[in-house]
Amino acid sequence: MRALLRPLFGRRARLRWIHLILGGALAMPYVLVGAVVVGPVAGSTEVFSSVVLQLASFAVGLPLAAVTSLFPLTRPLESAAVRWLCGVDAALLADGPARGRAAKGRTALWFTLHLGAGGIVAGMSLALPPFAAVLILLPLAAVLRDTRLGLPDVFEHTWALALAPVAGVASLLALAGCAAGAGALLARWAPALLGPAPEDRLAAAEARAADLAVRNRLARELHDSVGHALSAVTLQASAARRVLDTDPEFVREALAAIEETTRRTVGELDAVLGVLRDGDAPGTAPAPTLAADLDGLLRRTRAAGPTVAATIGAPLETLPPVLSREAYRIVQEGLTNALKHAGERVTVTVRVELRADHLEITVENPLTAPPTTRPGGGHGLTGIESRTRLLGGTARAGPADGTWRLRVRLPLTPPSAAPGPPGPRHPLEEPS
Structure with a gap:
């Protein structure tokens, strides 16, 4: 019943x-x-x-x-x-x-x-x-x-x-x-x-695409900022532990670099998470740029052990803010890969040069071992490629004359036309 x-x-x-x-x-x-x-x-x-x-x-x-x-x-x-x-x-x-x-x-x-x-x-x-x-x-x-x-x-x-x-x-x-x-x-x-009508489905698809773009952007920021900080801090702590009894001055420099790296990364992490928190205002930590923090980035990387030879052939203060910010992240990821795969007792060469109509970034380090893929990794150079493509530039990475070379070219004036299908890309061989 x-x-x-x-x-x-x-x-x-x-x-x-x-x-x-x-x-x-x-x-x-x-x-x-x-x-x-x-x-x-x-x-x-x-x-x-x-x-x-x-x-x-x-x-x-x-x-x-x-x-x-x-x-x-x-x-x-x-x-x-x-x-x-x-x-x-x-x-x-x-x-x-x-x-x-x-x-x-x-x-x-x-x-x-x-x-x-x-x-x-x-x-x-x-x-x-x-x-x-x-x-x-x-x-x-x-x-x-x-x-x-x-x-x-x-x-x-x-x-x-x-x-x-x-x-x-x-x-x-x-x-x-x-x-x-x-x-x-x-x-x-x-x-x-x-x-939903076709117009509603199109609006929903556009909203999802915009949300996905924001999430991908935040994921790249977290990967580049936190990933670099963890790699640098790990190598700095490891180097300091090995020379703790023989080179106190190096240990002090390494600890100071660890402190500075973690403090900056916490600020950047708070800024990114502020965007993710529902109802919270974005964090106030400014995004790092070449003009503001390239010297600090190189100094903190040297504190981990490698020798970093930098050639700066561009007036960093005059670069457009977006270009300077993305270029900073590209240099940061290049140094992170060098720290993870070349070791801490190598020489890493960084060149930032201004050409006729583009900014050229080159990061080289000795190819001490065949490139390997880390479980769960493989996103660093993909992020570089994504940043480069959004600015209308080109990126190439791979072995060259016994070294691992990352070369990126970014136009000084980003394309002003409406985005269309992506043009030809240079494949990036991803070691990380």
Whole structure:
């Protein structure tokens, strides 16, 4: 019995019934406006005393509901109600306002159906339960038979009184069946009428692409900043431990470099995580640039043990801020790779030179062992390639004359045209 009654009185059926009653409540203002129009036309001041005039008012009010459904908030609110009360998957519904004539037309049709079906079911829900209760109690309560309550004369017969409770229960089941059927139909039609249009899918795809671009940007920043800091601090601590008893001055320099590296990295990490925290303001730590911190980057790298020979043939202070920031990260990643793969007792050569129309960055270190791929790694040079491509430059990395060479060329003026398909790329051989 419970399985038979669940489609009529189960939780989902009850929630859909509530959804229909809400539609009836929303329809009431439009019915009142319709009554203002129907009353004078019919020459009656008692519109709600006539079922025919009530239906006429209802019919006049529904077109008004279709017009007001064009307000932008209608579709988001209706979608939320359908999602929570009708059990429709959120992925099948549009969240934002309707765009375009077709989407607005579907929203108007849905709103009209919701209010129309809701008004009918809500009216039945108000009228039928009291009537059914009277029928069920009629054979048992003499006072109900004496007052008659406007019941048909047929209930004066004994057989009619005996069947009255059956008719009352049947009317309640009919009400539940109408509500369940109307709710199921609305739930089935909701994805077609409230679902995303092609414009909505395009807007959602653009939003996801923008979000992915931001996440990729933050991932690159974290990889370059934290990855370099951890590699440098590990080598600095290792070098300091080995000469702790023989070279106290080197140990002091290494500890100072570790302190400076971690302090700067914590500031950069806080700035990046501030963007990720929902509701938090971004961190205030400035993004490092060649002009602001190239000397410090080279000094901290030398504290890890390697000899870093730097040739700076460009006025770093005059470089565009975006170019200077991205170039800093490229040099940082090149030095990180050198620390991880060449060792701490090697000479790393860094050249930053200004050519006619581009900035050229070269990082070289001895190729002490064949390049290997670290488990879970392999993102550093991919990040360099991504940064370079966004600025319209080129990047090449790989063995060259017994050394590992990273060479990047960045145009001084980034491309101003709208982004299009990426052009030819130089493959980067990824050792890290």
